[in-house]
Amino acid sequence: MTPIPLRITLQAMSQADLDQLRLTYKQATDEWVAAIRAEEALATPDHSMLAWEKWDDAHFREHDAHTKFTETREAYKDALRAINIGI
Numbered sequence: 001m002t003p004i005p006l007r008i009t010l011q012a013m014s015q016a017d018l019d020q021l022r023l024t025y026k027q028a029t030d031e032w033v034a035a036i037r038a039e040e041a042l043a044t045p046d047h048s049m050l051a052w053e054k055w056d057d058a059h060f061r062e063h064d065a066h067t068k069f070t071e072t073r074e075a076y077k078d079a080l081r082a083i084n085i086g087i
Contacts, residue, residue: 013079013082013083017079018076018079018080018083021072021075021076021079022076024072024075024076025069025072025073025075025076027072028065028068028069028071028072028073029069029073031065031068031069032062032065032066032068032069034065035058035061035062035064035065035066036062036065038058038061038062039055039058039059039061039062042054042055042058043055
């Protein structure tokens with residue numbers, strides 16, 4: 001049996017597209033950091049139920065921001081992987 005040669009085809013992606021993916025990732029990172037800081041700021045000496053609920057709501061916003069960050073990071077990594085190693 002003759003082995004089949006492996007062919008790697010690098011996908012064409014413009015510099016502008018890569019720059020946009022990187023910018024989107026950086027913006028999502030900034031939003032995530034801001035959400036972390038907002039949550040942290042609500043951990044105050046006010047131990048009331050209202051303060052706790054605000055703090056908890058901030059955690060959900062942080063979680064959503066982290067999800068967006070992860071998605072944009074993976075999209076950028078996928079693009080880099082595609083142009084650099086063809087997968």
